[in-house]
Amino acid sequence: MKLIDGRAAAADIMSEVSAAAAELRAAGTDPTLAIVVPTRDEATAWYVRSIERAAAKAGVTSRVEHLADPGAEDVTGLLRKLSADPSVHGIICQTPLPDGVSLEEVAAHIDTRKDVDGAGPTSLGRLAAGLPTFAPATAAAVLELLHREQVELAGARAVVVGRSTVVGKPAALLLLNEHATVTVCHSRTSELAEECAEADILVVAVGRPGFIGAEHIKPGAIVIDVGTNPTDDGGLVGDVDPAGARSRAGAYTPVPGGVGPVTTALLLRHTVTAARG
Amino acid sequence: MKLIDGRAAAADIMSEVSAAAAELRAAGTDPTLAIVVPTRDEATAWYVRSIERAAAKAGVTSRVEHLADPGAEDVTGLLRKLSADPSVHGIICQTPLPDGVSLEEVAAHIDTRKDVDGAGPTSLGRLAAGLPTFAPATAAAVLELLHREQVELAGARAVVVGRSTVVGKPAALLLLNEHATVTVCHSRTSELAEECAEADILVVAVGRPGFIGAEHIKPGAIVIDVGTNPTDDGGLVGDVDPAGARSRAGAYTPVPGGVGPVTTALLLRHTVTAARG
Structure with missing residues (x-):
């Protein structure tokens, strides 16, 4: 099992953003x-x-x-x-x-040209229609990590757990734009573990600590944990049980240190892109 | 197997639209x-x-x-x-x-307030975000027929074949808004028949005559055929092989006489709704 290093990804994006910001200032x-x-x-x-x-x-x-x-x-x-x-x-x-x-x-x-977190309906609709736009930074971070891991998306079976407007739906639409077969599951899904266990790529964004365990994970799957749930001692835990992920996944994003830092870096990348006009 | 009568549904919607139009004219x-x-x-x-x-x-x-x-x-x-x-x-x-x-x-x-066929990105984004808006009439017709058949959508497994901006994606988003577990399949899906055969509700919008056969249909499934493919003799056929649907589906929409007439009726319903303001 490989831990996907979101901090390293974020550092790469941040140096790219720094260079772009310096260029903009010079101009x-x-x-x-x-x-x-x-x-x-x-x-x-x-x-x-x-x-x-x-x-x-x-x-x-x-x-x-x-x-x-x-x-x-x-x-x-x-x-x-x-x-x-x-x-x-x-x-x-x-x-x-x-x-x-x-x-x-x-x-x-x-x-819409300044909507760097893809929060407005027009941004979401442009994303759904495959037109150029800023995706919500968290959903973009999911795809960024999959790209960096060189995961083959075309034809892959992706399951997104959670259907929020800020993460689940845009992540599903982005995966669909890249030719994955995409299933969106949520609180009303009847056989969640069975659905998840068929996923080559499992994206979880529900906001419930440890909600996804080993039984939800297909052996070798790529698991992207978008959850950031605060703990009593001031830390953060994801939606995926780390022991479960470790025992089954091929690769997974830890919390903290996975999707979170990439999200912030992409928000800044979007900002310099918008500044370039 | 029940044939779902789109012409009867359209006639009902048309009389409702006529009444609304008459009221508007009177005002x-x-x-x-x-x-x-x-x-x-x-x-x-x-x-x-x-x-x-x-x-x-x-x-x-x-x-x-x-x-x-x-x-x-x-x-x-x-x-x-x-x-x-x-x-x-x-x-x-x-x-x-x-x-x-x-x-x-x-x-x-x-x-957007006049976009009665939900064609613009803002309409699509509002639909994805669950905000009030006009859905593309064809996608709305799919849901209208499911509602009229009193199909339980919450928790149902829906598979949409086709990911166009005018039908597949908005139909998937509408089904998701109604709490179905939704999978979107397309030309790059690797095991299409297996995916489809798990669907309680199968919506097909690919534009290929007879593309979906018995092997794609779960016994008893509700099959909505959005295809309208012209034949050499001036007729229309759907994307679903009628014999296949008859042998396996619980209910299905014929072509012609299924989704098509409802689409036109909903376009007019949307227009009177827009005129009411």
Whole structure:
């Protein structure tokens, strides 16, 4: 069993991003990512700081826009303002959002060319239609890791567990665009272990610690664990039981150190791509 | 084996649409569908006439806009003009299109609220995100027929053969939104018959006459045949071999008389819905 090293992948992407950011600066463009934070949530603040640190390292300017107890229109108004601001190249909006609005609705107000986390419906639809666009960074990270491992996707049987708009659905659509036969499973799937155990590629994004065990894994399968579940002692665990993965998978992404660091690096890659125009 | 009667379903939808159209007229609104025809293709002309006839029957005004040998910008310009025209409520654009442009790109210029055939990327993304929108009429027809047959979708195993942006992908996303476990198969799928033979619900949209036979069908499965392949004698055949379906399926949609008439009826239902605003 091979552990897939997300930190090494992220480091490679980060040096590529640094070079691109330096080139942009030399040409007079300061690549800038705006991060809208409509919440005082502590986990969100922690994540935002990690993006800021990575951006600083890569030479990408991050601009954090806090909104204290906003209404939906405060958020959408700010997203429209940033979309119109030529000094901003990428825009992401954190959750939780004000009651009664979804990220997809809010993100519809981000200019698609600046929607570097592929959060808006137009980005998702362009992805589904196979048109050029930014995919959600987490879903893009899944594909990035599969590409780096040189996994043959065409004709492979891929199972995605989880159907969220930010991970499961876009990951499934990206796998489909690369000619995998794709099954999407979720909480209502009747025989989950049987479905998963037929997967050459198993992508898990459900947000339940250790939800997937050895019985879900086909011997030799590539397992991509998108889960990031906080533990009581301040750590992180994935959706896949590590012992189960170790006993059955051909290769798998640990948590932490798998999909997570690649996601942040891709967010920055998307930002410099957007800045290049 | 039950033959699913698409003509009866269409007739029901058409009377509902007629009533809605009459109500709209009584309130001073003339529900209007604009049909952009950027081609002299005879099959397209035939299909456009069938929509015009159905619209007339339902009391929906159809406005056919022919473009002779247009460039991409002639088409997108017209779509933008119709999008801005308050007397037009629904807009569809026929294919084939000028060389080098896809329907998805062109349809991005249709106002999403008037995109009654769900052809634009924003419509597709809203559908994927579970937001209110018009689904492509053919994909919506698949779900309409399953609903009318009272097929339990939650937890069912659905296999969609074909991954086009107009049928396969949106049908898969609609089935997923209704809690089916969904597999999308296509030309690169390695063991198609085995995949299909596990489906409680089999949706076929590949455009190859008789492509699916008895060996692809689980005994008792519901088979929805979206194929409409012209025959030499001027008829139509589906993608499913009728003898194969008869010998194995629990219920299936014939061609002609299955998905086709429901598609046209739903296009008109979408138009009156758009006219209601």
